[in-house]
Amino acid sequence: MKKTMMGNYAASWGAQLARVQVIAAYPITPQTLIVEKLSDIVADGDLDAKFIKVESEHSAMAACIGASATGARAYTATSAQGLALMHEMLHWAGLARLPIVMTNVNRAMAPGWSIWADQNDSLSQRDTGWMQIYASSAQEILDSTLIAYKVSEKVLLPTLISFDAFFLSHTMEVVDMPDIELVDKYLPPYKPDYKMDVNDPRSFGALTDEQYYYEFRYKMQEAMDEAVDIIKEAGKEYEKITGRLYDLIHPYRCEDADMILVTSGTIADTTNVAVDELRAEGKKVGNLRIRVIRPYPKKEILEVVKGVKKLAVIDRNISPGYSGIFSQELKSALYNEVDIPVRSYIAGLGGRDVKIEDIKDMANDALKNDAPNDLIWKGVKL
Amino acid sequence: MVIKFQKNDKPVIITGAKDMPPMGAALGSMLQNKTGSWRNVRPIIDYDKCIKCFICWKVCPEPAIKIVDELPVIDYDYCKGCLMCAEECPKDAIDFEKEGK
Numbered sequence: 026m027k028k029t030m031m032g033n034y035a036a037s038w039g040a041q042l043a044r045v046q047v048i049a050a051y052p053i054t055p056q057t058l059i060v061e062k063l064s065d066i067v068a069d070g071d072l073d074a075k076f077i078k079v080e081s082e083h084s085a086m087a088a089c090i091g092a093s094a095t096g097a098r099a100y101t102a103t104s105a106q107g108l109a110l111m112h113e114m115l116h117w118a119g120l121a122r123l124p125i126v127m128t129n130v131n132r133a134m135a136p137g138w139s140i141w142a143d144q145n146d147s148l149s150q151r152d153t154g155w156m157q158i159y160a161s162s163a164q165e166i167l168d169s170t171l172i173a174y175k176v177s178e179k180v181l182l183p184t185l186i187s188f189d190a191f192f193l194s195h196t197m198e199v200v201d202m203p204d205i206e207l208v209d210k211y212l213p214p215y216k217p218d219y220k221m222d223v224n225d226p227r228s229f230g231a232l233t234d235e236q237y238y239y240e241f242r243y244k245m246q247e248a249m250d251e252a253v254d255i256i257k258e259a260g261k262e263y264e265k266i267t268g269r270l271y272d273l274i275h276p277y278r279c280e281d282a283d284m285i286l287v288t289s290g291t292i293a294d295t296t297n298v299a300v301d302e303l304r305a306e307g308k309k310v311g312n313l314r315i316r317v318i319r320p321y322p323k324k325e326i327l328e329v330v331k332g333v334k335k336l337a338v339i340d341r342n343i344s345p346g347y348s349g350i351f352s353q354e355l356k357s358a359l360y361n362e363v364d365i366p367v368r369s370y371i372a373g374l375g376g377r378d379v380k381i382e383d384i385k386d387m388a389n390d391a392l393k394n395d396a397p398n399d400l401i402w403k404g405v406k407l
Numbered sequence: 408m409v410i411k412f413q414k415n416d417k418p419v420i421i422t423g424a425k426d427m428p429p430m431g432a433a434l435g436s437m438l439q440n441k442t443g444s445w446r447n448v449r450p451i452i453d454y455d456k457c458i459k460c461f462i463c464w465k466v467c468p469e470p471a472i473k474i475v476d477e478l479p480v481i482d483y484d485y486c487k488g489c490l491m492c493a494e495e496c497p498k499d500a501i502d503f504e505k506e507g508k
Contacts, residue, residue, distance in 0.1 A: 122430040181429050219432045228433040228440075240424040241431060248429065 119154025141376020
């Protein structure tokens with residue numbers, strides 16, 4: 026069934042279709058609409074779930090951790106400062122190997138106080154052991170929620186699904202909602218091997234000395250490595266029921282490209298249009314959208330970029346003191362493997378619009394200049 | 408690395424990651440972990456003083472106090488001797504003695 030809805034509501038309906046059993050959340054712009062809609066859905070009886078109102082995001086994640094540990098399918102959503110407040114609990118969820126799925130509407134960190142799109146909030150949580158997806162359409166938000174539970178419950182790692190504030194969260198798009206019967210077949214109830222059960226009491230998260238701790242981290246890495254193939258399989262299986270395919274990376278017109286732009290989020294969708302226009306001008310340019318950054322699809326990225334003469338990364342984020350984070354990740358993947366110059370652009374921080382012309386400017390700049398460059402500020406007012 | 412413990416009365420030997428659960432979870436039930444052996448002092452309930460308020464049952468953190476035939480009964484297999492029960496008893500009905508006496 027096709028419906029017109031905001032990106033935020035695509036997340037709510039994704040959680041409803043996934044039949045989440047516990048929702049614990051605290052409101053924060055621009056995410057609030059997601060859980061507001063879910064509270065309506067639960068109150069209307071359209072979802073058999075416990076909706077827990079908590080006093081902070083730290084508590085929201087703590088409640089999800091408790092719920093997930095007992096074997097319930099848990100969900101929450103947040104943004105920016107809220108996600109930062111969860112930080113300690115994010116490590117806990119990851120190391121406790123709990124398949125929680127969370128939606129994060131990418132919003133700039135304050136100060137200056139901002140509610141607009143910027144990826145620094147979720148990228149600051151990169152090393153907490155969560156898989157991370159960056160969606161570029163409302164449809165993808167809904168679909169990713171279902172696929173995320175499927176993958177998370179198989180590899181026992183939580184998933185964070187992020188998308189740009191307002192450009193997606195509050196923008197109406199057509200979303201095809203899959204039939205619940207199909208979703209139920211795709212995503213059966215979660216049945217963990219290890220769970221908190223009063224009839225079989227176990228110790229969870231107890232003191233772990235150096236005899237074990239190291240091996241737990243090794244096992245987590247193994248799970249991340251396995252997740253690469255499981256994300257691909259889950260994506261293909263989802264394609265069978267909906268006709269929509271999701272992978273870790275989405276290359277666009279990259280096959281014969283001389284230069285590839287590397288993008289994520291909504292900028293990636295705009296870049297596809299820019300690529301079409303550049304191609305019409307005779308410039309052999311492609312776009313590689315990174316959809317999943319953890320686990321990092323190194324092999325898949327190298328496969329796409331190996332023959333290309335130049336790469337240009339557009340980051341809506343920055344690690345202050347170095348450079349854009351997608352750029353750093355890409356360069357570390359290339360090192361020891363292929364020698365391709367990379368030009369790295371920062372654009373759109375704090376929700377500044379990145380238009381088709383801006384992307385074409387960056388692409389033309391990269392086409393003209395052969396020297397690699399770690400940090401180019403697109404459109405900064407000096 | 409060799410770690411041994413009992414699971415359902417059978418020995419389990421962990422030599423590496425392959426033998427371990429994905430997260431820090433005990434492989435066996437905690438019911439098999441008889442924590443009573445940690446005890447230095449043994450609480451003893453004087454049933455002549457007991458008024459069956461069950462505050463001891465409520466405050467026991469283990470829980471090692473059970474209600475049997477409407478009376479609080481200490482399960483010495485799991486009681487660690489923390490004496491919270493003795494501290495909180497409004498009638499001072501719980502005394503203690505040194506373990507191994």
